[in-house]
Amino acid sequence: MHEDEFDYGPSKSQLKREADAKQALGTTLIQLSKNDLESLDLPDTLLDAVLLAQEMRNDSSLKRQKQLIGKLMRQFDDEDYARLAKRLEYMRSGSEQQKMVEKWVENKVERLLNQDSSVNNEIVEQLEEIDFQYMRQLVRNSINEIKKGGKSRSRTLLFRYLRDKFEEKA
Numbered sequence: 573m574h575e576d577e578f579d580y581g582p583s584k585s586q587l588k589r590e591a592d593a594k595q596a597l598g599t600t601l602i603q604l605s606k607n608d609l610e611s612l613d614l615p616d617t618l619l620d621a622v623l624l625a626q627e628m629r630n631d632s633s634l635k636r637q638k639q640l641i642g643k644l645m646r647q648f649d650d651e652d653y654a655r656l657a658k659r660l661e662y663m664r665s666g667s668e669q670q671k672m673v674e675k676w677v678e679n680k681v682e683r684l685l686n687q688d689s690s691v692n693n694e695i696v697e698q699l700e701e702i703d704f705q706y707m708r709q710l711v712r713n714s715i716n717e718i719k720k721g722g723k724s725r726s727r728t729l730l731f732r733y734l735r736d737k738f739e740e741k742a
Contacts, residue, residue: 591642591646594642594645594646594648594653595638595639595641595642595645595646597645597653597656597657597660598618598622598638598641598642598644598645599638599641599642600660601614601618601622601641601660602622602625602626602638602641604622604663606623608663609622609623611663612656612659612660612663614656615644617644618641618644618645621637621640621641621644622641624637625637625638625641673735673738673739674735676698676738677731677734677735677738678731680694680695680734681727681730681731681734684707684711684730685711685714685715685718685727687711692704695707695734698738698741699734699737699738699741700741701737702737706733707730707733707734710726710727710729710730710733711726711730713726714726714727714730
C-alpha cells in the first residue's frame with residue numbers, strides 16, 4: 573500500500589480552525605435580539621444558553637457561557653452549521669440593506685422639507701413611478717406642522733411613502 577491510499581481526514585489545524593469558526597458564530601448569536609434568535613430555529617439547549625449569556629454581566633461567567641455555546645455549536649454537523657451561517661449572513665445583509673434604504677430616504681425627506689428642487693430628479697431616477705402630487709401635499713403639511721411646533725405626522729407619512737416605494741422597486 574502506498575501512503576497516498578490512506579485518508580487521514582482533516583488535519584488537527586483544520587479541525588481547530590473549524591472549531592474556532594463555530595465558536596465565533598456562537599458568540600455572534602449573543603448579539604442578536606430574541607426575535608431574531610427565535611427566527612433562526614436553534615436547538616432549545618443552544619437558544620437557552622444564548623439567552624442566558626445575554627443576561628450575564630460578569631466577565632468570567634460570560635466567558636464560560638461562551639465556551640458552552642461554542643461546545644454546543646461544535647455539535648452541529650457541517651450542513652446545519654452552513655445553513656445557520658447562511659441565515660445569519662442573510663439577516664445581517666438584510667439589516668445593512670435596510671439601513672442604507674432608510675439613510676437614503678431620510679436624506680431625501682430632509683432635502684424635500686428644505687425645499688431643495690434638485691431632489692425630485694434624484695427621486696425619479698431611483699424610484700421611477702412616484703405620485704408627486706401626494707408627495708408635495710405631504711411636504712406642505714409637514715412644513716406647516718413643524719412651523720406650529722410639534723411632531724409632524726406628515727413627515728412620518730412622507731418617510732414611509734418613499735421607503736415603501738423604494739422597497740417595491742427592489
